[in-house]
Amino acid sequence: MTIETTFQRRSLPLEYPFTISRGTTTETEVVTVRVEDGEGNVGIGAAGPSSHYGETAATVEAVMPDLLAVVEDVGDPHQLARIERRLRETVERNPAARTAVSIALHDLVAKRLEVPLYRYWGLDPAETTETSYTIGLDETAVMREKTETALERGYGTLKVKLGTGRDVEIVETIRSVAPDVRLFVDANEAWTPREAVSKIERLAEYDLAFVEQPVPADDPDGLRFVYERSPLPIAADESCITLADVPRIADRCDIANIKLMKCGGLREAVRMIHAARAHGLEVMCGCMNESNASIAAACHLAPLLDYADLDGSLLLADDPYDGVPMPDGRIALAALERPGTGATLK
Numbered sequence: 001m002t003i004e005t006t007f008q009r010r011s012l013p014l015e016y017p018f019t020i021s022r023g024t025t026t027e028t029e030v031v032t033v034r035v036e037d038g039e040g041n042v043g044i045g046a047a048g049p050s051s052h053y054g055e056t057a058a059t060v061e062a063v064m065p066d067l068l069a070v071v072e073d074v075g076d077p078h079q080l081a082r083i084e085r086r087l088r089e090t091v092e093r094n095p096a097a098r099t100a101v102s103i104a105l106h107d108l109v110a111k112r113l114e115v116p117l118y119r120y121w122g123l124d125p126a127e128t129t130e131t132s133y134t135i136g137l138d139e140t141a142v143m144r145e146k147t148e149t150a151l152e153r154g155y156g157t158l159k160v161k162l163g164t165g166r167d168v169e170i171v172e173t174i175r176s177v178a179p180d181v182r183l184f185v186d187a188n189e190a191w192t193p194r195e196a197v198s199k200i201e202r203l204a205e206y207d208l209a210f211v212e213q214p215v216p217a218d219d220p221d222g223l224r225f226v227y228e229r230s231p232l233p234i235a236a237d238e239s240c241i242t243l244a245d246v247p248r249i250a251d252r253c254d255i256a257n258i259k260l261m262k263c264g265g266l267r268e269a270v271r272m273i274h275a276a277r278a279h280g281l282e283v284m285c286g287c288m289n290e291s292n293a294s295i296a297a298a299c300h301l302a303p304l305l306d307y308a309d310l311d312g313s314l315l316l317a318d319d320p321y322d323g324v325p326m327p328d329g330r331i332a333l334a335a336l337e338r339p340g341t342g343a344t345l346k
């Protein structure tokens with residue numbers, strides 16, 4: 001089999017400027033990867049690099065030829081475990097770039113087997129979950145308007161970004177217009193441990209499912225301080241990057257937020273899910289600002305998750321790719337009528 005590979009960088013505008021405690025973005029740069037088997041099957045994947053973790057579209061482009069050379073050298077796309085191991089040996093510090101290749105290969109392999117990816121993993125498409133839709137930071141009145149728009153679009157789970165001097169006001173306002181939604185909040189490392197505990201005590205009145213990354217990732221003792229005192233469950237995101245982090249966070253939080261772009265591939269993500277469960281953690285899968293070229297693959301892990309935050313495509317002005325159908329935010333794997341991840345150019 002002759003494997004042919006190509007990649008392409010592109011910029012995708014977001015529907016709204018997206019603000020978290022660290023800053024604002026108005027567009028996202030992704031690098032899409034195509035892997036062809038010469039028999040008419042094309043696997044699609046993409047990197048959604050995050051500068052917070054040291055990657056940009058330029059660093060992905062820089063290492064991609066070396067990664068794709070590994071794929072062409074191995075030659076058999078079905079040797080996924082071996083290829084992912086060699087990708088990691090080639091460029092350890094570029095997880096989003098490796099993930100793009102991992103996704104494209106899994107898409108290709110599932111297409112060659114003529115099954116959707118969840119079926120390749122042996123998962124039940126009915127055991128799915130619903131993604132949250134994220135409300136970024138803004139003036140409180142604007143966040144209220146965005147919440148009303150999200151409700152009109154049918155979303156039943158919202159995630160609200162926090163990390164301001166008016167966090168309680170924001171949550172109170174959102175709850176006043178969305179009394180029945182499932183609500184997550186994410187401080188993106190913005191609070192000190194003591195500030196986190198006092199804020200979470202006040203936020204607990206608003207029926208929140210959990211609080212994500214209250215304190216900086218480089219303060220593991222602070223995370224434990226918050227976890228031991230918090231009346232709400234705590235999720236770790238920036239503190240939970242690769243498999244080696246799972247045992248480190250196990251006695252410091254309730255939920256591990258796993259992301260493909262942090263961990264470097266679909267198989268590593270599945271290992272993290274099982275390791276988190278072995279340590280008594282609940283599991284969430286999140287994403288960066290990404291298109292369906294990569295989100296679609298993460299959606300196939302939904303039957304293994306307690307929570308999904310896979311709204312990357314929903315936050316784009318116009319995603320060039322279709323993926324797994326998400327009516328009202330439900331990850332409708334059973335409605336997917338294509339093999340592979342379902343990522344396809346519109």
Ligand SMILES: [Mg+2]
Binds near residue numbers: 186237238257
């Ligand atoms: Mg987060």
